[in-house]
Amino acid sequence: MGRTLRRLPIVTGLLTLTFATVVVFRAYDRYSHSASDTLRPFVITMAPVWAVALAAVRVLWGMG
Numbered sequence: 195m196g197r198t199l200r201r202l203p204i205v206t207g208l209l210t211l212t213f214a215t216v217v218v219f220r221a222y223d224r225y226s227h228s229a230s231d232t233l234r235p236f237v238i239t240m241a242p243v244w245a246v247a248l249a250a251v252r253v254l255w256g257m258g
Contacts, residue, residue, distance in 0.1 A: 204251055204254055204255060208251065211244070218236065218240060219232070219236055219240075
């Protein structure tokens with residue numbers, strides 16, 4: 195049970211990040227005129243965020 199309680203914040207954080215990713219995409223898409231106006235800034239913004247998050251998950255998931 196202790197392991198589950200340690201991993202719950204990680205799963206919650208990933209779910210929150212997934213929701214935030216959708217919100218960011220919708221914000222870029224709202225005022226864009228083409229797919230490249232949406233995708234390029236979205237990837238530039240979210241790729242580093244996801245890279246850091248996944249690296250943190252790999253470190254934290256291995257603990258315990």
